Amino acid sequence: MTAMSPIARGFHRRRQEPAENAGRVPPGQYVTKDFPVLSAGPTPHTALDRWSFSIGRSGRQKTWNWAEFRALPSQDVTVDIHCVTKWTKFDTAWQGVSVDTLLDLAGHDGPFAMAHCDGGYTTNLPVADLTGGKAWVAYAYDGQPLAPEHGGPARLLVPHLYFWKSAKWVRSLELRDTNDPGFWENYGYHIYGDPWREQRYAGD
Amino acid sequence: MAGTALRRRLTWQVAKVSAVTVETASVRTLTLDVPDWPGHQAGQHLDIRLTAEDGYVAERSYSIASAPGEPVAITVERLDDGEVSPYLTDELRAGDDLELRGPIGGYFVWEPEDGGPLLLLAGGSGIVPLRSILRHRERTGSTVPVRLLYSSRTLDDVIYQAELDQPARGVEVIHTLTRQQPPGWAGYARRADAALLAEVAWPADAMPLAYACGPTSFVEAVSQALVQSGHPPERVKTERFGATGGT
Numbered sequence: 001m002t003a004m005s006p007i008a009r010g011f012h013r014r015r016q017e018p019a020e021n022a023g024r025v026p027p028g029q030y031v032t033k034d035f036p037v038l039s040a041g042p043t044p045h046t047a048l049d050r051w052s053f054s055i056g057r058s059g060r061q062k063t064w065n066w067a068e069f070r071a072l073p074s075q076d077v078t079v080d081i082h083c084v085t086k087w088t089k090f091d092t093a094w095q096g097v098s099v100d101t102l103l104d105l106a107g108h109d110g111p112f113a114m115a116h117c118d119g120g121y122t123t124n125l126p127v128a129d130l131t132g133g134k135a136w137v138a139y140a141y142d143g144q145p146l147a148p149e150h151g152g153p154a155r156l157l158v159p160h161l162y163f164w165k166s167a168k169w170v171r172s173l174e175l176r177d178t179n180d181p182g183f184w185e186n187y188g189y190h191i192y193g194d195p196w197r198e199q200r201y202a203g204d
Numbered sequence: 205m206a207g208t209a210l211r212r213r214l215t216w217q218v219a220k221v222s223a224v225t226v227e228t229a230s231v232r233t234l235t236l237d238v239p240d241w242p243g244h245q246a247g248q249h250l251d252i253r254l255t256a257e258d259g260y261v262a263e264r265s266y267s268i269a270s271a272p273g274e275p276v277a278i279t280v281e282r283l284d285d286g287e288v289s290p291y292l293t294d295e296l297r298a299g300d301d302l303e304l305r306g307p308i309g310g311y312f313v314w315e316p317e318d319g320g321p322l323l324l325l326a327g328g329s330g331i332v333p334l335r336s337i338l339r340h341r342e343r344t345g346s347t348v349p350v351r352l353l354y355s356s357r358t359l360d361d362v363i364y365q366a367e368l369d370q371p372a373r374g375v376e377v378i379h380t381l382t383r384q385q386p387p388g389w390a391g392y393a394r395r396a397d398a399a400l401l402a403e404v405a406w407p408a409d410a411m412p413l414a415y416a417c418g419p420t421s422f423v424e425a426v427s428q429a430l431v432q433s434g435h436p437p438e439r440v441k442t443e444r445f446g447a448t449g450g451t
């Protein structure tokens with residue numbers, strides 16, 4: 001494909017990633033110190049006394065209210081995140097519950113998961129990408145409760161995939177046998193979303 | 205919130221610039237001759253890919269400015285310290301090649317059957333996909349009432365000014381100029397916030413369908429203000445351009 005690309009004469013790279021970033025920035029991404037916001041609609045504000053989180057097969061899910069969820073064993077993680085809109089942010093610090101812990105407590109398993117969120121947003125992931133210490137339901141960022149515009153009260157955190165998979169305002173992980181496309185995936189975004197293989201859109 | 209799925213493989217192709225139109229001192233519309241264009245919906249965007257002589261590649265998204273059925277066009281605002289936009293606004297000439305793929309996105313779109321009334325909120329170059337919606341409405345003979353609130357820095361920064369000065373029937377255009385106003389300016393001269401929306405937007409019980417587009421800060425402000433004044437979130441669609449440009 002690149003062999004066919006016309007040369008844009010007079011176009012030059014304007015910024016160089018510092019050498020110390022080598023190997024840490026996926027192709028086509030640039031490093032930002034900001035935390036940009038991207039979502040399909042306005043930010044929902046869910047009261048904590050009406051918040052709950054569920055995991056499992058549809059109809060027989062394990063559910064926690066806010067107090068119960070906050071009482072679960074949590075982890076502090078510091079990870080790099082990569083947004084499909086091309087920004088990468090280093091060393092973001094989160095606190096949350098590992099999805100391994102949630103699945104163990106629920107006693108459920110399945111090959112695929114659909115994350116459901118306030119506002120109707122959904123995203124699909126293989127369960128293998130949610131387990132093995134790779135994914136969390138995070139409720140604190142930088143030592144503070146997670147702000148609504150960044151997905152609070154709680155969001156999924158799956159840092160090895162493009163950040164739209166780290167669904168904001170997550171309320172449940174529904175286990176399924178099929179890898180059905182979620183919200184952005186239905187609109188042509190990639191079904192898996194690996195930033196290191198630049199899987200931005202369907203077919204990448 | 206399920207939409208019409210459009211899971212088509214997106215491939216890069218080389219388009220030709222057929223015309224460059226000066227919109228403002230820093231904004232150009234590029235009309236493109238795209239050999240294999242499957243058609244688009246009003247509100248969608250495309251991605252541009254630039255390859256430098258040394259092989260460096262940069263990609264950016266641009267909303268489609270033209271209505272479905274019209275030649276594909278994009279409207280680009282130059283950010284002086286930007287990488288891609290100065291090339292698109294200053295270097296490209298009619299006849300030049302430009303690599304792109306699209307259309308992309310199926311959420312921030314409007315079709316006549318979605319109805320209205322339509323509340324369009326634009327900050328700076330956020331007018332671009334809303335202009336496609338306005339033209340689509342006119343070309344399809346839709347009569348849904350439209351109110352457009354368009355926030356620009358100065359009058360000279362207003363994109364599509366001539367077109368917006370002659371709106372189609374049923375379309376009201378309301379400008380606010382946030383930085384500088386010409387002498388005798390009778391329009392608004394402040395940022396789009398809850399107070400301004402309370403004056404110009406339809407109330408929530410009119411059930412408008414709202415589209416907000418522009419720099420992230422603008423979109424956050426107006427979409428939150430609408431939801432706080434009772435508009436259901438699912439009637440407020442947003443498209444954030446990033447931290448680009450100003451309003």
Ligand SMILES: Cc1cc2nc3c(=O)[nH]c(=O)nc-3n(C[C@H](O)[C@H](O)[C@H](O)COP(=O)(O)OP(=O)(O)OC[C@H]3O[C@@H](n4cnc5c(N)ncnc54)[C@H](O)[C@@H]3O)c2cc1C
Pocket residue numbers: 015030031085249264265266267268279280281282283285286287288289290329332333443444445446447448
């Ligand atoms: C869906 C969508 C639709 C869009 N539609 C339009 C449209 O219709 N018209 C339009 O004009 N724009 C549109 N945009 C914005 C467009 O994609 C580009 O972001 C914009 O043109 C700026 O690109 P650039 O390469 O010129 O600037 P960039 O080089 O990307 O810089 C943008 C800003 O970020 C800063 N920056 C970027 N990288 C770095 C870095 N490494 N270090 C320090 N600062 C940095 C720059 O200082 C600059 O202020 C759209 C964006 C999206 C997501």
